[in-house]
Amino acid sequence: MDPKKKHAQKIIIALDVKEKKLALDLVKRLPHVRTFKIGLELFTSEGPSIIQELQKQEKKIFLDLKLHDIPNTVAGAVRSGFKHRVSMMTLHASGGMNMMKRAAEQAHELHEKTGDPKPLLLAVTVLTSLTRDELKQIGIQTNADDQVLNLAHLAKKAGMDGLVCSPKETKMIQKELGDDFLLVNPGIRPLWASSDDQKRITTPAQAVENGADFLVIGRPVTQAPEPSKAFGRICRELDRA
Numbered sequence: 001m002d003p004k005k006k007h008a009q010k011i012i013i014a015l016d017v018k019e020k021k022l023a024l025d026l027v028k029r030l031p032h033v034r035t036f037k038i039g040l041e042l043f044t045s046e047g048p049s050i051i052q053e054l055q056k057q058e059k060k061i062f063l064d065l066k067l068h069d070i071p072n073t074v075a076g077a078v079r080s081g082f083k084h085r086v087s088m089m090t091l092h093a094s095g096g097m098n099m100m101k102r103a104a105e106q107a108h109e110l111h112e113k114t115g116d117p118k119p120l121l122l123a124v125t126v127l128t129s130l131t132r133d134e135l136k137q138i139g140i141q142t143n144a145d146d147q148v149l150n151l152a153h154l155a156k157k158a159g160m161d162g163l164v165c166s167p168k169e170t171k172m173i174q175k176e177l178g179d180d181f182l183l184v185n186p187g188i189r190p191l192w193a194s195s196d197d198q199k200r201i202t203t204p205a206q207a208v209e210n211g212a213d214f215l216v217i218g219r220p221v222t223q224a225p226e227p228s229k230a231f232g233r234i235c236r237e238l239d240r241a
């Protein structure tokens with residue numbers, strides 16, 4: 001089987017671009033990719049119309065807005081995500097048990113009522129960009145790993161479907177929480193790509209070997225001179241692993 005077809009289900013491409021035209025150009029160049037991640041920059045620039053444009057092309061949407069607000073407001077945003085039929089959404093576990101619970105209940109209620117598919121709700125624990133000093137500045141005295149595990153437990157209890165986490169954290173999280181919790185890894189860098197601002201990285205093959213369910217990959221593909229070739233190279237590497 002063509003490696004691109006075989007591994008396309010597992011790889012989510014991050015459309016971190018400033019406008020629709022650039023996003024659609026990337027989507028066109030990456031016909032095998034099933035799911036695209038729309039984040040803060042593109043969504044703030046284009047609004048829900050970018051979701052609809054991609055859905056017209058039968059793409060799935062991972063809406064990565066990292067929600068963090070009072071429970072009622074976050075539940076409302078989940079309702080809107082449901083309405084737009086997004087496949088995955090993110091929220092900050094540090095928003096607390098009630099916030100996550102209300103979000104999960106809202107998604108379940110709408111699914112029961114309409115029969116439409118429920119977006120997977122993924123919790124973000126500790127941003128991979130935060131250093132130990134920065135954690136202290138915001139009042140977190142424990143080390144990052146303990147904080148990740150605290151929040152991971154909370155997220156599972158609250159009914160989240162999984163976590164966004166560093167590929168370096170996968171094994172530690174699965175040891176604590178079991179492997180029935182989806183783990184989605186950014187921080188993926190093939191050996192031939194620049195690490196950019198990512199710190200706790202692994203190769204795509206290592207991330208899958210560690211137990212990732214999905215890989216989120218941005219710049220190694222989207223900033224490559226030929227995105228389709230870069231995507232193909234990653235798929236072939238996964239095939240050999």
Ligand code: C5P
Pocket residue numbers: 014016037039124126127128129164165186187188196198216217218219220
């Ligand atoms: O370009 P790159 O492969 O680094 O893109 C990674 C994507 O994953 C970006 O859209 C970034 O916002 C997102 N992300 C991350 N680290 C997290 C959560 C999300 O890099 N902890």
